Amino acid sequence: MYRQAGVCPRIGGLAVLALVCAAALSACRPVTRPTLASGGEPDARIVFVGDSLVHRSARDHGLLDRIRESLVRGHPTRTFEIVEAGVNGDRIADIRARLERDVLDQRPNAVVLYWDSDVSDVDERKMTRDDVQTIRAAYEADLRAVIGRLVESGAHVVMSGPTLIGERPRHRNAKDGQLDAYRRINQRVASRLAIEYVDTRQAFFARRPAGAPPDVDRGLLTEDGEHLNDVGVEVAQSLFVSAIDTWLRQPPALRPR
Numbered sequence: 001m002y003r004q005a006g007v008c009p010r011i012g013g014l015a016v017l018a019l020v021c022a023a024a025l026s027a028c029r030p031v032t033r034p035t036l037a038s039g040g041e042p043d044a045r046i047v048f049v050g051d052s053l054v055h056r057s058a059r060d061h062g063l064l065d066r067i068r069e070s071l072v073r074g075h076p077t078r079t080f081e082i083v084e085a086g087v088n089g090d091r092i093a094d095i096r097a098r099l100e101r102d103v104l105d106q107r108p109n110a111v112v113l114y115w116d117s118d119v120s121d122v123d124e125r126k127m128t129r130d131d132v133q134t135i136r137a138a139y140e141a142d143l144r145a146v147i148g149r150l151v152e153s154g155a156h157v158v159m160s161g162p163t164l165i166g167e168r169p170r171h172r173n174a175k176d177g178q179l180d181a182y183r184r185i186n187q188r189v190a191s192r193l194a195i196e197y198v199d200t201r202q203a204f205f206a207r208r209p210a211g212a213p214p215d216v217d218r219g220l221l222t223e224d225g226e227h228l229n230d231v232g233v234e235v236a237q238s239l240f241v242s243a244i245d246t247w248l249r250q251p252p253a254l255r256p257r
Contacts, residue, residue, distance in 0.1 A: 005085040005102045043078040047108040050115035054086025061233040116162035160198040
């Protein structure tokens with residue numbers, strides 16, 4: 001079983017603050033780690049941090065349970081703890097703000113960063129070119145800060161996203177250009193900071209059923225064009241397990257603790 005980090009929900013405004021304060025404080029309390037069968041620390045603690053691509057996929061389709069089960073099957077003599085640190089709607093600036101508490105305080109051996117809210121919640125088609133450049137520069141600065149801090153901690157880092165917003169064939173979805181631009185930023189940062197990038201976007205386009213009508217934009221690998229359904233979770237599971245398995249099979253001296 002995976003556990004969820006003590007993440008805090010974002011609150012909409014002062015008018016509702018008093019009404020949700022008690023619930024928010026309760027949600028922010030640290031979650032006690034489960035007792036492991038070995039009676040000690042796991043061989044690998046892996047934190048998945050991001051937005052609803054992490055949280056909803058884990059809650060609704062068991063993504064993190066599936067990943068842990070696959071890792072146990074592949075490494076039966078090892079123990080694993082998977083920590084869920086996904087918050088619906090989080091952008092990279094939000095992840096940066098809670099990185100210490102929700103990720104680094106968990107003392108992870110590895111971190112998987114998976115999100116797309118910077119694209120899904122912003123429509124660059126309504127912005128000037130200067131505004132687009134400004135928001136993308138801020139995004140890249142926050143991303144570099146997040147990845148840099150994770151690398152500095154000694155954790156192995158895997159990054160993915162964005163994946164899909166619309167399931168029509170490539171270049172036929174309204175935000176394809178914007179998603180491709182952010183994918184390039186993520187790939188560039190991953191390359192320069194020497195971390196692994198898992199290209200879920202390419203993989204999901206490749207898995208679109210060949211016989212599906214071109215105007216079908218949801219229900220194949222996603223629930224709504226963005227959030228993964230059970231089939232999409234299987235694809236993501238395979239990609240992330242492969243990336244983590246490659247890391248686990250490195251000589252111990254090369255794996256950070």
